[in-house]
Amino acid sequence: MRSARALTLLAGFLVLGLVPVVAALANQPFYLDLFRRIMIFAIAAVSLDLILGFGGMVSFGHAAYLGIGAYAVAIPAFYGIHSGLVQWPLALALSGLAALAIGAVSLRTSGVSFIMITLAFAQMLYYLGISINAWGADDGMRLARRSQFGGVVDLANAYVFYYVVFGVLVALLWLGHRLIHARFGVVIRAAKSNEPRMRAIGFATFRYKLAAFVIAGAGGGLAGALLTNQTEYLTPSYMHWTRSGDIMVMVILGGMGTLYGPVLGAVAFLLLEDILSAWTVHWQVVLGPLLVLVVLYARRGLYGLLPGAGARDG
Amino acid sequence: MAEPLLAVRGLTKRFGGLVATDRVDLEVADGETLAVIGPNGAGKTTLIGQLSGDLVPDAGTIRFAGEDVTALPAPTRSQRGLARSFQITSIFPEFTALDNVALAVQAHAGHSFRFWTPARAERALREPARATLEQVGLGARAAVAAGTLAHGEQRQLEIAMALATRPRLLLLDEPVAGMGADESQRMVQLLRALRGHHTIVLVEHDMDVVFALADRISVMVYGRVIASGAPEAIRANAEVRRAYLGEEIPA
Amino acid sequence: MNWLLVVEQCLNGLQFGVMLFLMAAGLTLVFGIMNLVNLAHGSLYMVGAYLATAAFNRTGSFLAAVAFALAATLAIGMLVEVIALRTLYERDHLDQVLATFGLILFFNEAVAIVWGRAALFTAVPRALSGHLQVLPGIPYPAYRAVIILVGLAVALLLYVVVSRTRLGMLIRAGASNRTMVGALGVNIRLLYTVVFGFGAALAALGGAMAGPIYSVLPGMGEEILIQVFVVIVIGGIGSIRGALVGAVVVGMVDTLGRAFLKPMLSTVLGPSAADNAGPALASMLIYILMAAVLFFRPQGLFPAVRS
């Protein structure tokens, strides 16, 4: 059973890895852009799932980190600093810091309060973003060029960029895999399962949850840095609450508390959007009920429909 | 006389108008087993909650091993050597029995900001956990998901998790609740084996269990300790019999 | 500061607050009693607005249009509850979020298919198009005054229903102990369906009242939905009283912030800095308020009693 699932997953990654080759052979480089964007959202979704699925922390403000990561690339670029070696670490650090501050306040609450307080912070950042004229306000800013890596890695090359994103996604999944099985991940998952018990056996859970929150925020920031490079554009609308909702939908659709579910969710959600919207302008009238059906009949998300997914992931 | 391991003074906790514990005083000497008995709603679980740090008392102090721990949160008290089991089974149902206990070991084996090595590969966690499982008689069930263990086994797992934190004081909240006679017997044997090695505060309904294990008994009614003493003295105490053991004395 | 203006802005805040209350009352009941996070509540508001506007334009009677919208949305709400939401009560909040998010997409597009994407037009009913002199020097639009009155009347009605009637007792009892209500012979599923429909009708009332002053558009429910969530979280989930207080507080804070924050800031920071900071801060105000309330009182101002 497990091997059937492993094969499916491997096949999935092979497909993702071969997209550029197929696109080149078929002379359809567009699919490079489409799947790159999908993978960027998959990175955001996987990072959200670390706290949402594994840690039980329902953050409704994940888009805030996406936005911060995007600003961390676009603002230096605006002042002429194009080095990815500055921008990307900055994106990780700033979004992580923001997550530290937001988490330190939010994690004192739980349940619906937690959902709403994370939303509140994201909305504050959104309104801040659209008010800062120097950095484009609502119009946003054009990224003059993609992040530079001293000529070693050239993101202007669509294939190189694709494999960079692919590499980041695979690395994130690998890191995630290590992390959820390491001491830290065990603490996070157990705290979701039974937090009073965790405290009773001696874990000060707050600091671990906060650390997970920061890691997830940094992951979101990285996705934001990639997204501005993808779009070559920064806009505060990356931080709008509907964007947080989209990412959350990808996670739930794909399967919470699994590593690969969010990837699946991002692929399904964005591909459906692309395909249905080419078919009819009323595509949302189809997508909406589809989501309802997934909730009603695929209880563990799309991941649960994979062969051999009966066994728990993690 | 040396300072008792646990000393509680004037512990008071209110929920709205209800006084759940009312100026409770308790002392537990090192190595002693104290049973707290009383009818439902007498405030026993509230007492345990305050001792373990899950509830903040409205008044009173708790001294443990010579230090005032009244203001310390639960995890810190656990680190100081206070372990509790829960009245309603509280485990990690998705994890295996061994994982459950290993987690308790992990809590007391340095910090857990380790992101790389699989916890299951850490022998320093697994081996003590396995030994503790053996100790409570669950060795053969190590790989079973805790949620699918039988009720009695889950209660044993509770004890194992408490033991795995290497506590100086065990707070046991109704360890035989919901057990059949045979399971109760096994649990009593397990707890009897812990006597002397561990200091125990035991909250229990089952008089057989209480009289089998306790060195001393405190009786709580309506949030107050109405009597404390050796088992025989308690058994003979008329007030206790009337208030708790349910014998009606003609008015 | 001109105190007449302050009074007028307080009226505006109150009016905005009661609009929020109409939405919040239903949402908080559904959330507090059935434990359902219903993102599609805004869609019911939109459906109500569409139905009322379409009916008003056809019949010319605003009262009849509102009555029709209430009845129809009540039916639609109950239908949605039975078809899609009923099985979600026992589920994770996140499943509910995903499913009701799907419903939002569906409803927004469905009204676009039926009525087109252009905003529907409706004017304020002629009888209410004038102004009232609330106080000397404060002319106030009659329609908005009516909104305040209707909102307060609904609040009073809800208070009576919830606190004085058997239905209200069952609603409160169900909020604290659903199982027990069922075990005493009450068809709790039916009760839930009715309460959900009731909440939908209240949202529709809000939408119908909003039609003449806002724009009736696909997607009109989402902007207000987030504000309504802010209201019920501040007020305490499941509490009608909390919803009322939360709505008025949010309405007041938002309105007074928009009106007076910039002038106040400009005395401190100077006019140009205030021009930049004022509007940004005013937009964030209710979120700041919510974060602060949740931080100090995670259960909200008037949490519903639970066992």
Next chain:
Amino acid sequence: MAHLHPPTRAHADPGQRQLRRLDGVLESRRLPAASIRTTQWPGMRRTKEVTVRQLRIVLVLLLIVGLFAGQAVLAAEPVKIGFITSLSGPAGIIGKHMKDSVELALEHLGRKVGGLDVEVIYGDDQRKPDVGKQLADEMLKKHKVNFVSGIIWSNVMLAVAPTVTGAGTIMVGTNAGPHELAGKMCSELYFTTSWQNDQTPEAMGKYMQDQGLTDVYAMAPNYAAGKDMVSGFKRYFKGRVVDEVYTKLGQQDYQAEISQLRGKNPKAVFVFYPGDMGIQFLKQYAQAGLREQIPLYSVYTVDEISLPAVGEAALGNYETRYWSPDLKNEANAKYVGDFKKKFGYTPSFYGAQSYDGILLIDSAVRAVRGDLGNKKGMVAAMRKADFRSTRGKFSFNVNHTPIQNFYLLRAVKGAGGDMEMQIQKTVFENHKDAYYQECPMKW
């Protein structure tokens, strides 16, 4: 294929070629080509099941297909235009106006552009810049379009235009006019048939200045365009501005701001409230009884999209604009008349400039005689603005932004009792935008 029966084989290869060609045609018209491919062709391969009757059906079909394909062969590669706008969600109404106008333009052109067959691929940007960029990539790389057109929002345009021009493809904007693209970021390959954002408020500023108005109260949403509009207005209006108020983006209720406004007692009000914000503001302004007291001057607020929803609440309001349905010229009369006939509603400026966009592309393709590879030739042709624009005669500035007239419009009750915009006077003749000198392009 070796085991196919001879009669089948005899027709198979040419048939296959024809089918392939047909696929191209069908796909380009977005017909379900795939269904023909899968239902007929595989059936022929499964020789054992092929009965005489089936063969006959196939032969007939092939004949029909051949007829179509033959036509396709006559025509050269079609012109492909990618048209990006917002089609779903609240802004979908604007997209609908634009799309309908594109369709009308194609109809007027006999569904040919520059004499070539044309295929328009519509994309829904959902008002999100990253989705817009995604669509642009899809159109450039997947559909290999010759032109990208459309775009409502400045931020989407700023993400899309450089992508398109960077790929060497011509971009014809038909609404958004961010100043960056008129100034420093101008490009040989970027044209707009609308305006630069500031031009319209400049016209309003000029008009109000000319009227000698003073004590003006300015309002706009708190975002970049809102602030640009007010600064554009102030470029020509030199009188006293009582206050500038920026409201929350997407706000629904303006009662508080209207109360503040009344408190300041201005002589005139200038606002910029596009889309549903405008509908709400105008209704509430009228309901507050201010419409009769303080005249309202607006830009991008009262238009043919909002007017039906605002109704008499807009009566007497002023707007400035480069175009109006009642603008007197032959091309406009045809556009407005046919549009109303075909779609049953009054077109808006969003539509007019989209219609113009297609005509502009037509003029370019015509000038190079269908040689779509000749970008230089097409750009040179487009610079002449040699087509019958709905706005009458106009020319392109060096930055490819129109130099055009701006008019003062007023919302009045038309002959049929419906609200409509009527041109009052010309405010600017051949007005240039404020940024063209920043554009380094020379021609």
Next chain:
Amino acid sequence: MTLRLEGIEAAYGLSQVLFGISLEVPSGRLVTLLGRNGMGKTTTVRAVMGIVPIQAGRVHFDGRALHGLPPYRVARAGLGVVPEGRQVFPNLTVRENLVATAANRRRAAEPWSVARVFGLFPHLAARARSLGGTLSGGEQQMLSIGRALMTNPALLILDEATEGLAPLVRAEIWGCLERLKQSGLSILLIDKHVEAVTRLADHHYVLEKGRVVWDGTSVELRARPDVQHRYLGV
């Protein structure tokens, strides 16, 4: 009006709790369910009421099948429940607690009224306007009984109705049960106070680990100290 359970099995999730419970409460009788904590007494009540799904077995009342019905239908068939832990509605007043779910679906000739409940429990009358959550344990217990009576049941089920109560209060409740029994109401009673209930009850069932291990009359139970000690810890 006889309640009959045949081979009831029930489980919480994966762990089975009841392994085939059969018992009978004849019309107008008072029957007890005895056993230590966690033996399945409460689960039996919950299974009868339809709160816990029954996996096997049948429940009949007055000839009607109740198994598989939702709780409200079971209640409407004439079963009134006084649950473990009283479970009064804390946010409703005493009067509201009584009125909220009141019904007379079986058209009892002399239906219960608030006044009649207050007659049975004079303590409650004084607290009619107090919130349920503010009552003392004994008052809550009386309220819970009153609430069940207001549904005019033919059979009353009481789960640990005297637990944690002062002796005088317990005596009051037992006295009241006796009066109810005399009025013709059938009663299924779970109680730990063996001595007291043997005086009240007609028949006893002893549960051990989800099975009935002994049943008999009060006289028989008194004669079996071994049963009392082994299964009941007396």
